[in-house]
Amino acid sequence: MTNAPDPENQRTAKADPNRAKPLDRPTPLDRAEYVEQGYLFQLLKERIGEQMPMQELLEQARLELLATTNLPIATEYLLTELKHSGVMAPAMQRMSHYFNAFQTYLIDEAEHETGRFATETALHILEADAKYRAADVTPAGLFLFQFEALCRNRLNYDKGLTAISQDPVYDASWSKWILMTRAQVGLIDFADLLFFASEDYRHRLLEAGQSLEGKGPFLFGEKEGRIAFGNRRKEPLYLFAAMQRHLGYPAVPRHKIVKRDHEIIPQLARRIERLETRIKMFEEEQRGGMDITRFYEKNKAKLNIPKVDD
Numbered sequence: 652m653t654n655a656p657d658p659e660n661q662r663t664a665k666a667d668p669n670r671a672k673p674l675d676r677p678t679p680l681d682r683a684e685y686v687e688q689g690y691l692f693q694l695l696k697e698r699i700g701e702q703m704p705m706q707e708l709l710e711q712a713r714l715e716l717l718a719t720t721n722l723p724i725a726t727e728y729l730l731t732e733l734k735h736s737g738v739m740a741p742a743m744q745r746m747s748h749y750f751n752a753f754q755t756y757l758i759d760e761a762e763h764e765t766g767r768f769a770t771e772t773a774l775h776i777l778e779a780d781a782k783y784r785a786a787d788v789t790p791a792g793l794f795l796f797q798f799e800a801l802c803r804n805r806l807n808y809d810k811g812l813t814a815i816s817q818d819p820v821y822d823a824s825w826s827k828w829i830l831m832t833r834a835q836v837g838l839i840d841f842a843d844l845l846f847f848a849s850e851d852y853r854h855r856l857l858e859a860g861q862s863l864e865g866k867g868p869f870l871f872g873e874k875e876g877r878i879a880f881g882n883r884r885k886e887p888l889y890l891f892a893a894m895q896r897h898l899g900y901p902a903v904p905r906h907k908i909v910k911r912d913h914e915i916i917p918q919l920a921r922r923i924e925r926l927e928t929r930i931k932m933f934e935e936e937q938r939g940g941m942d943i944t945r946f947y948e949k950n951k952a953k954l955n956i957p958k959v960d961d
Contacts, residue, residue: 689781792900851876
């Protein structure tokens with residue numbers, strides 16, 4: 652005889668819809684998956700500069716991926732979505748167990764109609780992100796890398812930090828702090844936010860004999876805390892540069908401005924020729940000696956006008 656379910660437990664489960672969320676939290680992938688992801692994003696970044704359609708790029712790239720990983724299957728799904736809707740972000744969102752929310756957010760911004768965030772830049776960031784995950788990734792280094800990517804590319808802090816908080820690298824304490832930071836960015840100096848969440852700040856409190864109640868969480872190490880304290884009230888880029896040097900996470904890729912200086916001189920030469928021709932025509936018209944028949948005779952064969960019988 653089976654035991655009947657306890658109504659009290661059922662009411663508790665219904666009243667707490669977030670109870671199963673920790674079990675649903677995505678887990679980090681195997682290192683081989685991140686290695687192949689980094690290679691895929693690198694291929695797409697290098698070949699998209701050749702003005703090739705993304706569909707062709709994915710079709711070629713999937714043949715080069717390691718078949719023992721899940722990335723070829725995921726790439727096939729992305730390709731199907733791209734053929735039907737012209738975008739990849741919805742497919743990445745449905746594969747949240749494989750592509751994390753930050754990856755999906757970057758692709759979604761790159762596919763936005765405004766075109767403010769270049770696809771090549773997004774792929775460059777995704778390449779560095781995946782290769783860092785395949786190496787010795789740390790929550791502190793990954794967060795600083797992701798947050799700097801938002802800042803340098805002027806992406807939406809609210810959506811971006813929400814996506815970052817769902818990353819499988821972060822535990823519940825990190826996710827809660829990231830969401831809290833989302834509400835305080837722009838109101839409190841970012842260096843202060845890092846310092847107050849560091850071991851350096853905790854040690855200062857203990858040395859001063861102050862209570863730790865209501866403080867923390869202390870997620871960053873002493874080194875990060877000292878760097879943050881030394882960069883308070885300074886340009887945030889100095890803070891990011893110092894953190895990147897000492898923590899060893901990848902430098903955030905920047906959008907490269909393509910120089911077209913070699914095209915300026917030929918363009919100016921063609922414009923000068925057109926101006927000279929217009930000036931000559933204007934001068935002849937002013938003198939009353941402009942003969943338009945020479946322009947007609949010159950292009951008569953091209954016009955293919957039939958002859959008129961007398």
